[in-house]
Amino acid sequence: MSNLPADLRYTKTHEWVKENGDGTLTIGITDHAQEALGDIVFVEVPENGRQVDADEACAVVESVKAASDIYSPLAGEIVEGNATLTDTPDAINTSPYEEGWIFRLVPSDMGALNGLLDAAAYQQVVEEED
Amino acid sequence: MGLRTPLYSEHERLGARLVPFGGWDMPLHYGSQIEEHHAVRRTAGLFDVSHMRPVDISGPGAQAFLRHLLANDVARLKTPGKALYSCMLNSSGGVVDDLIVYARAPERFRIVVNAGTADKDIAWMREQGAGFEAAIQPRHDLAMIAVQGPEARRRAAPWLPDNLRDSAMTLAPFFATEADDWFVGRTGYTGEDGFEIMLPADRAAALWRSLVDAGVQPCGLGARDTLRLEAGMNLYGQDMDETVGPLESGLAWTLAGEPAERDFIGRDALLRLRDAPERRDFVGLLLTGRGILRGHQKVLRDGEEIGEITSGGFSPTLERSIALARVAPGLDGICEVEIRGKPVSARVVKPPFVRHGQPCITLEDA
Structure with missing residues (x-):
């Protein structure tokens, strides 16, 4: 069983989202995702200041x-972007919810956070995939 | 659901991630592919390769048949037990499969072919073997385990049958020995020393468990692929296939052109391509920019596409990305590879990248 913190939000594409309380969000990939991917050897993080749409591809693992x-x-x-992933991409494997975070975002509408999955709904997504 | 080797339940017990491969359900890894890779380079690793198919060829016409069937020449196998790597070509010089052939005795040979192509290969052999006095016998009753790494032979020795241990431990590289239905070759697909062991299927689980309990690391197809890529060894279906032959996939060294009167399948097509100006090169690439090389990425010179990567990935030993690529003749020095639409710098190198645990190329950027 993979680790699934209850205080995070999730997406169907296996990102987790943490509200930092300062108008920013931190984003990474779930424990389930890192396990499915296997050993991670390279991460490309987005540049600061980049404007992104919802569901826009902006990093590569x-x-x-x-x-x-x-x-x-x-x-x-x-x-x-998490610059430490350049030298230690495997932090996503060993610590997907902490050291393995990928980028921070200032959302244009913080309220849209409520439209994301909670842990139970994400769990459902994972179970349906298996 | 795919076919299962006699070791399937061992893989499940060890928590392997099982994936479809060549019609079989095979272990991709048992936790960390990179740790498995390092185990083979540093100590010893264990692979279930029972999906590969041994095929015995025997009879008064066995040697003549194989001299016609294979692009390398089994007449070079002058000592019983000696092994040879060869391509089996079609008449247009494409590769039906690549294989290892072992001479066992006069008139007796054993071939080991790839899993995904085994049925096709055997049909092809039967078709080509019609005029020869040679029996073709696929050995579905055998399992195959590879033990690879600098400590592999020493770790495996206690578990070999008593009547085989001494002869196995004194094998020269690329030789094999056998007794009853056990067959031990000092061969492999990793660039390290080791054994490939064929044995009765019902004995495979006991050998596997003994080796695992002795601390030999079980390794999946993932590590097998990065190990063979570092060793500069081709993978059938990626680096060569029925449309791309040995001259354009770095396998010219496996072609026995002499004696000229040996009439093997594909010979005429090879002779036509040999001196053709359009004959492509097969090279190694070391990525000097950021990213990971992958199969089918375009290779560029001065912005122009001149070829493509056939196998690429991350080298755990070099901690860099490496690849094999088929390119226009004359590529040398540096080039670029298109990764997600952007050109990234790479250096042309001569494989292998790693052998016996040591880098074979310099990593400093040119």
């Missing part, structure tokens, strides 16, 4: 197997 796009869960502006 490459495992030993394949490359996967990471989508922005909401529209907004990228304010930080």
